[in-house]
Amino acid sequence: xxxxxxxxxxxxxxxxxxxxxxxxxxxxxxxxxxxxxxxxxxxxxxxxxxxxxxxxxxxxxxxxxxxxxxxxxxxxxxxxxxxxxxxxxxxxxxxxxxxxxxxxxxxxxxxxxxxxxxxxxxxxxxxxx
Amino acid sequence: xxxxxxxxxxxxxxxxxxxxxxxxxxxxxxxxxxxxxxxxxxxxxxxxxxxxxxxxxxxxxxxxxxxxxxxxxxxxxxxxxxxxxxxxxxxxxxxxxxxxxxxxxxxxxxxxxxxxxxxxxxxxxxxxxxxxxxxxxxxxxxxxxxxxxxxxxxxxxxxxxxxxxxxxxxxxxxxxxxxxxxxxxxxxxxxxxxxxxxxxxxxxxxxxx
Numbered sequence: 105x106x107x108x109x110x111x112x113x114x115x116x117x118x119x120x121x122x123x124x125x126x127x128x129x130x131x132x133x134x135x136x137x138x139x140x141x142x143x144x145x146x147x148x149x150x151x152x153x154x155x156x157x158x159x160x161x162x163x164x165x166x167x168x169x170x171x172x173x174x175x176x177x178x179x180x181x182x183x184x185x186x187x188x189x190x191x192x193x194x195x196x197x198x199x200x201x202x203x204x205x206x207x208x209x210x211x212x213x214x215x216x217x218x219x220x221x222x223x224x225x226x227x228x229x230x231x232x233x
Numbered sequence: 234x235x236x237x238x239x240x241x242x243x244x245x246x247x248x249x250x251x252x253x254x255x256x257x258x259x260x261x262x263x264x265x266x267x268x269x270x271x272x273x274x275x276x277x278x279x280x281x282x283x284x285x286x287x288x289x290x291x292x293x294x295x296x297x298x299x300x301x302x303x304x305x306x307x308x309x310x311x312x313x314x315x316x317x318x319x320x321x322x323x324x325x326x327x328x329x330x331x332x333x334x335x336x337x338x339x340x341x342x343x344x345x346x347x348x349x350x351x352x353x354x355x356x357x358x359x360x361x362x363x364x365x366x367x368x369x370x371x372x373x374x375x376x377x378x379x380x381x382x383x384x385x386x387x388x389x390x391x392x393x394x395x396x397x398x399x400x401x402x403x404x405x406x407x408x409x410x411x412x413x414x415x416x417x418x419x420x421x422x423x424x425x426x427x428x429x430x431x432x433x434x435x436x437x438x439x440x441x442x
Contacts, residue, residue, distance in 0.1 A: 113306075147271070147306020150314065151299065173407060177311040177349060181302060184315075 106210040106219045107134040107160030110203050111153055111170040111179055115140035121200050129207035136160045148174045153182035157192055165191030165216035167206050167223060169199045191216055195223035202226045235285040237329070238293045240440065242283060245432040246276035252428055259421040263408040267307050268421040275305035275313070291325030294318070308406060309422060312349055312359065319345030332374055332383055339367050339387075350405060357403040357415065362423040366391040366430055381442065384434040391427045398423045 110125065112118040118139025125135050138156040141147040153168075160166045170179045176194065183192050193216060195202050202223035209222035235243070249256075249272050256269030279300045287293050298317030302310055319341040324330055330338075343363050347353070354364045369390030373383040398420035403409045408420070 141306050142303070145306065148310065149303045149306070150311055151303035174306070174308040174310060177308050178302070181311040181315060181349065185302075 105132075105134050105162060106164045106206075106214060106216050107136065107157075107162065107166040108203060108207050108210060108219070109153070109156045109160045109166055109168045110135070110137040110139075110199065111148065111156070111168060111175050112137070112139045112199065113146050113148055113171055113173075113175060115144055117171070121203055124200065125203040125207045128204045129211045133207055133211055134160055134162060135203070135207050148178035150178040150181040150185065153179055154185045157182060157186060157190060158188065161188075161190045161192075165193070167210070167216060167219045168192060168194045169197060169203045169206065169223060170194060171199050193220050195220055197223040197227050201229070236288045236293070237440070238290045239283060239285050239287070241433060241436045242293065242297055243280060244436045245429050246280045248428050248432040248435075249273060249276045249425060252425070256421050256425055256428075259419060259424055262418040263403060263411055263415045264421060265307070265407055268309060268425065271305045271307045271309055272313070272425055275301045275310065278304040288328040289325075290327050290330065291321045294321035294324065297321075308350075309425070312346055312422070313425075315345040315349045316342045316359075332370075332380055336367070336370055336374060339363065339370065343367055352405050355401060356405045357398050357401050357408060357420045357423070358405050359420075359422040359426045361398045361401075361420065362391040362394040362426040362430070365394040365397075366426075380437065384437055388427070388430050388434050391423075391430050395419055395423045395427050 110118055110121050118137040122137035136156050138152050141149055157166050168179050170176050179194055205226045206219045206223040209219045253269040253273040257266055260266050260268035279297050282300055294317050298314045302314030320338040323338040323341040346359055352358045352360055354360045366387045370387040373386040402413055403415040408415045
């Protein structure tokens, strides 16, 4: 199953998005979250993101959803640091809606590409119409 | 006795830590007021973790990069982390360097920052200090200047680059949200790059000359 890695500057935001995502995805999922710095302060840590990618992967690849600014830069750095050959993509999607869509798609057995498309589709869905 | 490369990193780290408030104040004007705090936190950890007696510059610089990646927290973490790791690659296995090795390191650093930040010179970033510094260093080496003159030319150009960042608007990072209002303020990342180059120059003058 494609793994989903949620990356936020905030530990609490990452945990909250994780909680919601897992609720929507159902029991069978490979969702992980990395939030904040090791000491709990606000920030992103490329080394911990790299470890998160390794844990989230079972061979089918990992879709990464990140928040702002260094969320993306640290995630790209983490991908460059990988020693193992893991398929990883960063979704160009809102982190919460993207994670939920991606996890649902992954749970029904989507490929990394399909899971990424599901996440990115979340960007276009209107909440008011 | 601590290795030369340790002492040089110690000088850089101490200068960054000393400028914590200054860098944070600059970042308060156009960013999220964390550059100094983040860089100081990163280098405090670097100084605590770095092996004092390791002579291999590649190993030491890689360790600096990895530590910054995980301890800085903001965008300067992956940017400076990548910069140090690229510098490490340029001097792997070396225990001392020549000016042309230094130039290769700077070239690798610039390549890494451009790749990571998807930025070019003129966008009010670190590159506005580093690229002019590189050009000036190359020119001084080509003209056959001695090390002291080359380092001064490099730092002078970086200084002018920092001044130049006051005149341009930011198009990268959080400062880009300010658009025209970012004009008039010097870039914190270009400033911390200048502090780094000045620290290397000072280390050379005090210890290696």
